[in-house]
Amino acid sequence: MDTMSHLREFGAVDAYLKECASRTVLAAIANKWTCLLVDALQDGPVRFGELRRRLDGITQKSLTQTLRTMERDGVVVRTVYPTIPPRVEYSLSELGQSVVALMAGIRRWSEDHVPEIMAARDRYDLRAAEDPRPVPVD
Amino acid sequence: MDTMSHLREFGAVDAYLKECASRTVLAAIANKWTCLLVDALQDGPVRFGELRRRLDGITQKSLTQTLRTMERDGVVVRTVYPTIPPRVEYSLSELGQSVVALMAGIRRWSEDHVPEIMAARDRYDLRAAEDPRPVPVD
């Protein structure tokens, strides 16, 4: 039997399966920039330049690219005001709003457990110095 | 003032800041393999080979690497049973368990919104065919 295609027809929507569409969705939303952008947009429309300032360290290219992907997935709505100079606002669609709690939760969890995790890293790296096993960088 | 270092000392734990440790934590957990691994381990210890089978499409290298990073961050506990052949089990630490609900939530959201998102992609790509703007792949 062919489990590689027509997954929706067979009702097999399972992110554990390589060829399942839900895997591409998971890959699309499970990354830092998407997470921060959903979080940043939760209180209403934000302009491109403002997003660039809020997401410290993101390049214009990455921001454009991530927003474009989110727009394509129907998570974000892009509104262009035909003024001079142009003004573009990004906001969450209803679909985007449905994932706000999850994304905000992840951001908050990351912030809340920094001391714990930094300590764990220090401990691991210390033990790895004695017992030589490969150490992931950051 | 220097906002680039000693963030913990100043109490500025903010994932929006490039140099903040919480940003590295966010980057570490906000990716598909980590999400699926936390989800896969939520019901108890699982062996390496079993994880490789469950996470369809992951290579041995990526699996080892991701598990190592999670172990270093204190999210996962690695237990080696000195048998022949060797048997290694991975389980969630208490820290890991504290993020299960979020990760499972993301996996479920991805699966639940597949039709909606696939439709959005089709719509976007169709409009992009007429009005030529760059289209993200996947």
Next chain:
DNA sequence: CTGTATCCTAAGCGATACTG
């Protein structure tokens, strides 16, 4: 202001071969 285009480097990942 909000992008696009290009170049270039670094990281991710698959494939393969090998080990205790």
Next chain:
DNA sequence: CAGTATCGCTTAGGATACAG
């Protein structure tokens, strides 16, 4: 069984320059 080591490709992403 559970890894390590290496190669080589593909992609992500930073820097820079330029445009509507």
